[in-house]
Amino acid sequence: MNVRYKELSDRAFYYHSNNDLDKAEELYLLLLSLNCDDSNILNLLGMLYVAKKNYEKAIYYISKAFLIKQTPYIATNLAKAYFLNEDIDKSVTMYNTAISLGESDDLYYSLAIAYKKQGNFDQVISCYKKALKLNPKNYNASYNLSNMYNELKDYDNAIIYAKQCLNINNNKDEIYSMLSEYYQYKGMLPESIDYLAKATQINNRNYLYFYNLGTLYIKYRKENESEFLSALLHTINYQEKKIVFIEIIGFIYSRIECEYNAIEAYKSSITINPKYKKSYINAANILKLQNKTKNCIDLLNLMIEINPDSTEVFGMLASLYMETCEYEKALEYYEKAIEVSGEDSILLNGKAAALKYLGKIPEAKAIYENLIKTNLAGTKSKISLGSIYLSEKNFNSGWELYRLRNLDTNLYKFYNKRIFEKGNTLDGKNILLYSNCGFGDTIMYSRYLNLLKTKAKSVTLQTDSELIQLLKNNFNDINIVNKGKIIKDYDVLIPLMDVQYALKTDFNDIPFSKGYLKAVNNHIINTKNKKIGLFWKGSDIILNNRSIPYELLSNIYHIENYSFYSFQPDIEVKEITNLKNYIKNFNDTANLLTEMDILITIDSAIVHLAGALGIKTYLMLPYYSEWRWFNDTKKTPWYDSVQIFKQKKYNDPNSVIESIQNELINNAK
Numbered sequence: 001m002n003v004r005y006k007e008l009s010d011r012a013f014y015y016h017s018n019n020d021l022d023k024a025e026e027l028y029l030l031l032l033s034l035n036c037d038d039s040n041i042l043n044l045l046g047m048l049y050v051a052k053k054n055y056e057k058a059i060y061y062i063s064k065a066f067l068i069k070q071t072p073y074i075a076t077n078l079a080k081a082y083f084l085n086e087d088i089d090k091s092v093t094m095y096n097t098a099i100s101l102g103e104s105d106d107l108y109y110s111l112a113i114a115y116k117k118q119g120n121f122d123q124v125i126s127c128y129k130k131a132l133k134l135n136p137k138n139y140n141a142s143y144n145l146s147n148m149y150n151e152l153k154d155y156d157n158a159i160i161y162a163k164q165c166l167n168i169n170n171n172k173d174e175i176y177s178m179l180s181e182y183y184q185y186k187g188m189l190p191e192s193i194d195y196l197a198k199a200t201q202i203n204n205r206n207y208l209y210f211y212n213l214g215t216l217y218i219k220y221r222k223e224n225e226s227e228f229l230s231a232l233l234h235t236i237n238y239q240e241k242k243i244v245f246i247e248i249i250g251f252i253y254s255r256i257e258c259e260y261n262a263i264e265a266y267k268s269s270i271t272i273n274p275k276y277k278k279s280y281i282n283a284a285n286i287l288k289l290q291n292k293t294k295n296c297i298d299l300l301n302l303m304i305e306i307n308p309d310s311t312e313v314f315g316m317l318a319s320l321y322m323e324t325c326e327y328e329k330a331l332e333y334y335e336k337a338i339e340v341s342g343e344d345s346i347l348l349n350g351k352a353a354a355l356k357y358l359g360k361i362p363e364a365k366a367i368y369e370n371l372i373k374t375n376l377a378g379t380k381s382k383i384s385l386g387s388i389y390l391s392e393k394n395f396n397s398g399w400e401l402y403r404l405r406n407l408d409t410n411l412y413k414f415y416n417k418r419i420f421e422k423g424n425t426l427d428g429k430n431i432l433l434y435s436n437c438g439f440g441d442t443i444m445y446s447r448y449l450n451l452l453k454t455k456a457k458s459v460t461l462q463t464d465s466e467l468i469q470l471l472k473n474n475f476n477d478i479n480i481v482n483k484g485k486i487i488k489d490y491d492v493l494i495p496l497m498d499v500q501y502a503l504k505t506d507f508n509d510i511p512f513s514k515g516y517l518k519a520v521n522n523h524i525i526n527t528k529n530k531k532i533g534l535f536w537k538g539s540d541i542i543l544n545n546r547s548i549p550y551e552l553l554s555n556i557y558h559i560e561n562y563s564f565y566s567f568q569p570d571i572e573v574k575e576i577t578n579l580k581n582y583i584k585n586f587n588d589t590a591n592l593l594t595e596m597d598i599l600i601t602i603d604s605a606i607v608h609l610a611g612a613l614g615i616k617t618y619l620m621l622p623y624y625s626e627w628r629w630f631n632d633t634k635k636t637p638w639y640d641s642v643q644i645f646k647q648k649k650y651n652d653p654n655s656v657i658e659s660i661q662n663e664l665i666n667n668a669k
Contacts, residue, residue, distance in 0.1 A: 005034060009041070021048055039069035047077055055085035072102040079110070088118045105135035112144065124148055132164075139168045146178065155182045173202035177209060184216065192216055293320055311341040318350055322357075325545050327650065330354040345376040352384065357545055358650050359624045361388060361631075379404050391627040398627075399501040406495050409436050415493040420502050424492060431456040432490035435463035435483070437497050439586065440605030442467055443612055444628070444638065447512045448499045449478050455503075460487060461496070470587040474517050507630065510637045515614030519590035524582060529563040530668070532556075533593065533610075534576060535601040536620075537568060545622045546602045552657045556600065559661065561668045565596070567606055600660060603629070611639025618663070620656045623647040 012027035028045040031038065046062030049055070058081040066074045075098035082091035095111040112127035128145040131138050142164040149158035159182050165175045180196035183189075196213045203209065288296045300317050303310065314337035321330035334351035338344065348367055355364035368385035371377035377385075386401025400422075406412065411419060411434065431452060435442045442463055453459050460479040463471065471480050481487070494502050505511075525531055534557070536548045550573065557564040557575055566573065567589065569580035583589050590609055593599060599610045599617045603626055610617040619642050621629060629636055633646045645663075648655040 005031065008034075012041075013044070016044060016048060019051075021052060024048055037068055039065040039074065042068070043074050043077060046081065050077075050081055050084065053084075055081055059085060070101060072098045072104070072107070075101060076107060076110070079114070083114055083117070088114055092118060103130075103134065105131040105138045105141065108134065109138065109141050109144075112141070116148075121148065121152065136164075137168050139165055142168065143175075150178075150182065153185075155185050158182050171202060173199040173206065173209070176202065177212075180212070180216075189216060288320070293324055296320060297324075309340050311337045311344075311347075314340065315347060315350070318347075318354070322350070322354060325357075325651070327354045327357040327545075331358065345371060345378065345381070348376075349378070349381050349384070352381070356384070356388070357622075357624045361391070361624075364388065379407055387627040391629075391631055393507045393630055395500075395506040399498070402627075403495070403498050403501060406436070406498070409495075411436055411493070411495060418491065418493050420492050420494045420498060424502075426452070426455045426492065426502060428457050429491040430458045430489060431460070432487055432493045433459065433461045433496045433499065434493055435461065435467075435496045437495075438605060439464065439467060440608040441497055442471075443517075443586075443605060443608040445496050445499055446471060446475070447510075447516045447612070448503060448505075449475050451503065451511060452499060453477055460490060462487060463496075466585045469585055470517070470519075470590055473519075473587065507637050513637060513640045515612055515639070515641065517590065517609070517612040519587070519594050519613055521594040522591050523595065524592065525563075525565070525595050527563045529561055530597040531595060532562050532564045532664075533567050533596040533599040533601070533606075534564055535567045535599070535604060535606045537571060538602055538604040545624070546604070546626075548602055548620055548653050548656070552653055555657050555661050556664065559664050559668065562664065565592075567592070567599075567601075598664075607642065608639075611636075611642045614639075614641045617642045618660050619644050620653075620660070621646040623650045623652065 008027055008031055012024050012031065015021075015024035015027065025045070025048055028041055028048065031041045032045070035041070042061045042065035046058045046060070046065060049058035049061065059078065062074060062078040062081055066078055075094055079091045079094035079098060082088075082094055091114045092111065095107060095114055099107050099111065108127045108131035112124045112131070115121075115123040115127060125145065125148060128141045128148070131141040132145070135141075142161045146158045146161035146165065149155070149161065159179060162175055162179050162182065165172065169175075176195045176199035180192045180194075180199065183192035183195065193213065193216045196209060196216060199206070200209045200213060297317060297320050300313050300320070303313050304317075307313070314333045318330045318333035318337060321327070321333065331351060331354040334347055334354055337347050338351065341347070348371060352364040352367040352371075355361075355367070365385065365388050368377065368381050368388065371381045372385065382401045383405050386398050386404070389395075389398030390402055392398075406419075415434070433449075433452075437445075446461075449459060449461065458479065459477075460481060461471065461475075462481050462483055462485065465482050468480055468482060471478075500506075534553065536550060536553060538546050550571075554575070564576045566576040566578045566580075567583075569578070569583055572578060579592055582592055586605075586609060589606065590613060593606075593610050593613055593615050596610075596615060599606065599615055600620065601607045601610070601617065602620050607617055607619050617639070619629075619636075621644055623646070625631070625646065628638065629644065632644055634644050636642050636644060645656045645659050647653060
């Protein structure tokens with residue numbers, strides 16, 4: 001080697017060592033033009049390209065170096081280049097070649113990583129063990145081997161190698177935490193606690209260690225719980241950190257359903273820093289879980305006084321006001337949240353819902369349509385817009401969107417290959433109708449069973465057990481079965497509420513509005529007065545604005561010459577005779593309805609049953625009602641016998657009661 005060549009080599013290596021890769025590359029290429037067989041320069045140039053992440057060039061030059069000189073070092077570099085180039089099989093081959101030229105614990109360690117990338121877990125374990133055999137002090141091999149056994153849920157071996165890590169270095173808090181986790185998986189809580197306690201001694205600033213230790217104490221030594229939590233507070237020497245630890249304590253309490261203690265912990269953190277938003281939100285979430293909605297609202301309003309620009313708090317308040325049917329306040333807070341954070345799709349969807357319940361349909365509709373136009377609409381927005389179209393009697397647009405509600409059910413999971421889609425024919429098919437809806441919906445849409453039967457080869461309705469007897473009594477040609485029964489012999493499945501969509505009918509040709517069900521009058525009730533059935537409270541989960549306060553009914557049930565009967569089996573009141581002892585299913589309810597002169601009810605299953613029986617019914621609707629009532633104010637195309645009494649303005653049930661009261665007084669004369 002001449003002096004000039006060595007001088008260039010030294011300078012190239014200097015540039016390479018100081019990360020001046022462009023100058024080093026220029027000199028390496030010059031050197032190769034002088035001597036193309038210098039394996040050292042070829043290898044160095046290849047590693048330079050590894051640093052530049054040009055792995056194909058790296059492989060090219062290191063391969064040339066290896067052809068000239070087969071050393072473990074060059075083979076290892078080539079294996080690394082293949083690995084970084086995602087050519088794992090070639091990487092494994094070269095690591096094995098390097099080992100054949102001269103094994104070492106580092107080579108086995110690297111080969112293990114390549115095998116893991118390849119998914120060959122047996123070889124991973126074997127290589128780590130060989131690395132440890134050559135060098136029992138290889139901490140990384142022990143650590144990774146412990147993790148490998150953990151992934152395989154072999155906790156005994158995971159523990160062995162974690163302890164080997166401690167033999168190498170007993171001052172690693174992460175290993176004590178790992179051991180705690182493994183012993184917890186094995187159900188050995190005392191050991192788990194001991195190891196995690198050691199982790200906290202080494203690192204007393206890791207919040208997660210304290211949180212996990214708290215949960216372990218609570219699981220295993222509940223009597224020491226308050227002792228531990230108190231001690232935990234005293235381990236913190238930094239005022240600004242206390243809030244975080246109290247938060248952890250609150251979270252621990254909430255996990256074990258000690259809600260009072262959790263809320264007290266959150267209050268403590270608020271005392272330290274009144275502006276600490278997270279504690280307000282966590283405490284509010286606990287109150288919400290306890291159904292203490294008013295307390296939750298009060299707490300969040302307090303938070304707003306201190307921190308007036310919190311989108312999260314505005315959003316929570318809006319959601320809570322929706323639950324309490326205070327739609328004007330809900331709208332106010334949705335608008336505040338949007339003003340602070342911008343037009344978030346979730347907040348816009350909430351705002352549209354509030355507008356809808358306030359009867360501001362055009363504004364709600366515009367929001368939903370814009371969400372769809374801008375591709376920000378989720379399924380919920382599309383379903384809501386579909387319901388608005390349906391309420392406007394626009395069935396073509398409405399059903400296309402409203403039937404998307406089926407995506408949130410198991411129908412597509414179990415029936416996706418045969419579920420009805422637009423363009424499917426029903427003629428001559430074996431149809432399975434699945435009632436993935438409420439009792440009232442099933443009764444309402446059962447009117448289409450006989451019409452469907454004229455088109456199909458056979459019709460099976462799979463529905464709730466409470467309805468089977470009633471429907472079997474009325475539809476002899478339809479196979480009516482319980483939801484629990486497995487049905488295999490069918491061609492097309494139609495979700496029951498989609499039958500109108502499948503039959504291509506609209507509000508102008510709704511069949512059997514005079515009634516389509518029959519029941520037996522058993523003459524259980526003997527009175528000379530006219531008999532009035534009452535139903536005033538439904539499930540708040542389904543429609544939270546439909547119920548009527550019982551106190552308002554006193555204006556009705558005190559009217560003379562009427563006898564009043566409650567169809568609310570779960571509500572006992574002194575003034576009204578409850579019929580619950582006569583009702584086991586909807587067939588019994590139907591029989592009792594035939595004895596009524598009038599049914600007065602909110603929007604619930606019983607209105608559909610009464611309408612289907614042709615029973616005179618006064619339907620009490622909120623200012624914004626469910627889509628199927630079409631915003632009509634007096635009559636409905638579904639049932640001739642149903643008369644609508646709708647609130648004249650938002651949150652105005654008195655207007656409904658007053659109208660019904662006048663109607664009954666006039667009829668009694």
